[in-house]
Amino acid sequence: MITVENLTKSFPGKGSPVLALREVNLEISAGALYGVVGPARSGKSTLAKVVALQEKPDRGTVRLDGLNTAGLDGRRLREVRRQVAVLGTAPSLHAERTVAGNVAAPLEQLGVDGPQRRSRVGRVLDLAGLTQRAAQHPGELTEGQRRRVALARAVATGPAVLLADDPTAGLAAEEAGTVLTVLDRARAELGVTVVLTSQDPAVARRVCDEVALLDSGRVVEHGSLLDLLALPGSQTADALLPAIDTPRAQSAAYDRAADVVLIGFAAVGALLPEAATRFDVELSTIGGGLTRVGDTPVARFRVGVRGRQADAVLAWIGDHGAHVTHLAGGPRSIAA
Structure with missing residues (x-):
């Protein structure tokens, strides 16, 4: 050492x-x-x-x-x-x-x-x-x-x-x-x-x-x-992850908008689709991208969510290994 x-x-x-x-x-x-x-x-x-x-x-x-x-x-x-x-x-x-x-x-x-x-x-x-x-x-x-x-x-x-x-x-x-x-x-x-x-x-x-x-x-x-x-x-x-340059107006068109960092094969490949199905919401990727750290895939996406359970789906994504930063977005969104 x-x-x-x-x-x-x-x-x-x-x-x-x-x-x-x-x-x-x-x-x-x-x-x-x-x-x-x-x-x-x-x-x-x-x-x-x-x-x-x-x-x-x-x-x-x-x-x-x-x-x-x-x-x-x-x-x-x-x-x-x-x-x-x-x-x-x-x-x-x-x-x-x-x-x-x-x-x-x-x-x-x-x-x-x-x-x-x-x-x-x-x-x-x-x-x-x-x-x-x-x-x-x-x-x-x-x-x-x-x-x-x-x-x-x-x-x-x-x-x-x-x-x-x-x-x-x-x-x-x-x-x-x-x-x-x-x-x-x-x-x-x-x-x-x-x-x-x-x-x-x-x-x-x-x-x-x-x-x-x-x-x-x-x-x-x-x-x-x-x-x-x-x-x-x-x-x-900021230096290593894909940049997010989504216009504010595009994020504001959703009930909720958040930046999500996903690390590992399971999270990158399945977490967002599973969340959308489980909570019956529309979940769209509106910015960001995918990279690798060594052999590990890492994604940083901006996601927009529409649906009654928009807050719940983002909380669930965070509880299952993703790192979620909430943004001010649509008419029902909050800053967190």
């Missing part, structure tokens, strides 16, 4: 220091794929560097599996740093070495013997989908493939934590998706805890279990991604 307690970090600026992190508190479970998202200069990369023990905070503590890293130095600091691998946005590869040679480089530095080294290289190349590229050189690869080589190199030594700092920046959608798939496989197959930073919240939607949203060095919200998507007023939900 990674525990970040009251973390503050500043850098020299013109006249006064620039605060990059402000009292950041987070807990990242072992084996998680944790997303840290936010706009440029929100503090994501600084947080990654502090957790990787590449930067010292002004105040606060980073604990790795309960170990307070604040007082580490010398040999002990180097030992702990080896447990935290870092994958940057523009990783540097050795142009003269093959793909396999690049991945083997950190193992050579650690003195891992030949047979064990070849075994590890083969395993992580397979995980990264690069077995067929082992004998090629970086110059023969696409940018996405080079990032996967760097990712394979980062996990070859068996770190406990992998910090991936904006690893899909500048990549086309297909190559970005492949990099994210490899990060997910590293977590699942190697047991490494992955902390992924990105300016694009959609990256977190594809692979992350939990997420923290940073802005101006502060944690705006954090928690389970699916929980945040169901939270009224969540900035994460």
Whole structure:
């Protein structure tokens, strides 16, 4: 587990220091794929560097599996740093070495013997989908493939934590998706805890279990991604769920109007039709849409309801796992 307690970090600026992190508190479970998202200069990369023990905070503590890293130095600091691998946005590869040679480089530095080294290289190349590229050189690869080589190199030594700092920046959608798939496989197959930073919240939607949203060095919200998507007023939900742009007049034409978030196959596929049949109402989807969070379908719809039991049907939908936000609507509607 990674525990970040009251973390503050500043850098020299013109006249006064620039605060990059402000009292950041987070807990990242072992084996998680944790997303840290936010706009440029929100503090994501600084947080990654502090957790990787590449930067010292002004105040606060980073604990790795309960170990307070604040007082580490010398040999002990180097030992702990080896447990935290870092994958940057523009990783540097050795142009003269093959793909396999690049991945083997950190193992050579650690003195891992030949047979064990070849075994590890083969395993992580397979995980990264690069077995067929082992004998090629970086110059023969696409940018996405080079990032996967760097990712394979980062996990070859068996770190406990992998910090991936904006690893899909500048990549086309297909190559970005492949990099994210490899990060997910590293977590699942190697047991490494992955902390992924990105300016694009959609990256977190594809692979992350939990997420923290940073802005101006502060944690705006954090928690389970699916929980945040169901939270009224969540900035994460606004960024990731389908937009609703239904005109007010269209909503007002119904007895009741509400925004409904449905999570999971059963809720998305059957809850609204079952509710309409059970309460004998007209229930129409008048805005929103469907997306996926990892493998889980998630919908945000605006629904309009006509019928005597309009209030009752919305209450029933909320009681059966959906998240309902009532809107001012037709002549009998109320704000709730």
